[in-house]
Amino acid sequence: MKLNRWLTLLSPLVLLACSKAPESNPYMASAPAEGVSQVKKGEAVYQRICAACHQLNGQGVPAVFPPLVGSEFVAATDPANLVRITLFGLQGPVTVKGAVYQGIMPPQAPLLKDEEIAAVLTYVRQAWGHTGSAVNPELVRSLRASDQRDTPWTINELPNHGK
């Protein structure tokens, strides 16, 4: 077959590749500043994973899933415990904004890469009017390696009771 015939056949595939989201497309280097693209990537992870329980608006479900909006855990200056909870989950009583929850959050470590956890937590710390600092994938990498656990955290096991 002639070369230009091959090119005609291939062009729909190239178009298909280019229509994918920039994050997943190596052919389209993303233009926005790193911080902006991290938040956008984090929003996608949030919608795919966390929203099932904490809800799209981050308000949770009363008495079942605690809110992330206004949560002391989300707002903490040091994001280490936020990373720990997201990596390995949380179980047993926890008080968020004055209400007690007695549930189990499953570990996200097996599902999400370091960059995805950093991105989703950066999103959560900056969405809904929050003004927290970004979370560095390097912090996620080091806590994933140092904390390795088989069971979700209880609040008393976390440094400074999680906050």
Ligand code: HEC
């Ligand atoms: C299957 C449901 C479920 C999913 C999915 C889930 N969580 Fe949770 N999460 C919970 C429950 C339940 C608790 C409270 C656990 C307890 O009672 O000890 C919790 C607690 C938390 C807390 C501490 C309490 C608070 O409200 O601040 C944070 C932070 C948190 N989750 C973040 C996340 C993030 C970020 C994601 C997505 C990467 C996520 N969760 C995915 C169910 C879930």
